[in-house]
Amino acid sequence: MPAPTLNDLKAFTAVAAHRSFRKAADELGLSASTLSHVVRTLEKNLGVRLLNRSTRSVAVTEAGERLLVRLGPTLHELQAALDEVTSFGERPRGNLRINANETAARLLLQTVVPIFLRRYPDATLDLVTEGRLVDIVEEGFDAGIRLGEALPQDMIAVRFGGDVRFLAVASPEYLASRPVPSVPEDLKNHDCIRVRLPSGKLYRWEFEQRGREMTVDVPGALTLDHIGLMVESAVEGLGxxxxxxRAARADLDESRLTIVLEDWCPSIPGLHLYYPGRRHVSPLLKAFIEVLREGLP
Incomplete structure (x- = not known):
């Protein structure tokens, strides 16, 4: 059977990503009919259906899903190799994809990103803040950003921005009518603003004091999944x-919030940009790391 070409495989992955021939065709600069012909020829040569089509939607078959799992890292590695060659001796250019949480993204947008984009006008930055922890290799990211304690294995990490600290905070108005917690267990007698993780699970609050660790499944009538809204709710006296x-600092400085259990809230290793150690580091990622180190030691 004829071996699939790189363009054939790119065509299939584009349709699978968009779940649409029209959107994929726009991305690839082809007509929808040409793209459909390419994918049908690929399926014919492979002897298996990769996509199920209807008048309204496109779905990936089981065989197609298996092919995607293998193709993702391979195509990304190939693109990285091509980028390395084409950018040799030139200014860094192309698109850089980074997965980060919202807090890290805000920090980068305030410090690193403006400098990076000014310095490298041929670069584009795709900063994804979907919240969930992802496999950056499988999902085609050049790098990810996480707290130091949550870094995947076999990754090269670049620390930036210093340590971070999580604080239990409440408004003075809320604390005026309640006994101030002195140990984490006291939170069970309070209204707490609970946190729902991207996985759907409720976060159990973690504390430490001089090596003694404690986890509390706090009670509360309000559950949120956004740090900014949690801060605002605490300011409003909801718990x-x-x-x-960093998220609460402005309200702490203006006395709209007060820290409780402060001696149970130590600093932890801060943010790290990480990327696969076995993969070639593109000139674009190297350039971003350089700016990162300059702006956030």
Whole structure:
């Protein structure tokens, strides 16, 4: 059977990603009919259906899903190799994809990103903040950003921005009518603003004091999945929130919030940009790391 070409495989992955021939065709600069012909020829040569089509939708078959799992890292590696060759001796150019949480993205947008885009006008940055922890290799990211304690294995990590600290905070008005917690167990007698993780699970608050660790499944009538909204809710007196210090700092400085259980809230290893150690580092990622180190030691 004829071996699939790189363009054939790119055509299939584009349709699978968009679940649409029209959107994929726009991305690839082809007509929808040409793209459909390419994919049908690929399926014929492979002897298996990769996509199920209807008048309204496109779905990936089981065989197609298996092919996608293998193709993702391979195509990304190939593109990285091509980028390395074409960018040799030139200014870094192309698209850089980074997966980060919202807090990290805000920090980068305030510090690193403006400098990076000014310095490298031929670069584009795709900063994804969907919240969930992802396999950056499988999903085609050049790098990811996580707290130091949650880094995947076999990754090269670049630390930036210093340590971070999570604080339990509440408004003075809320605390005026309640006994101030002195140990984490006291939170069970309070209204706490609970946190729902991207996985759907409720986060159990984690504390530490001089090596003694404690986890509390806090009660509360309000559950949120956004740090900014948690801070705002605490300011409004709706309960105690557990948030990064950076997110609450302005309200703490203006006395709209007060720290509770402060000696149970130590600093932890901060943010790290990470990428696969076995993969060639593109000139674009190297350039971003350089700016990152300059702006956030």
């Amino acid at each position: 105690i929130a557990y948030v990064p210090e």
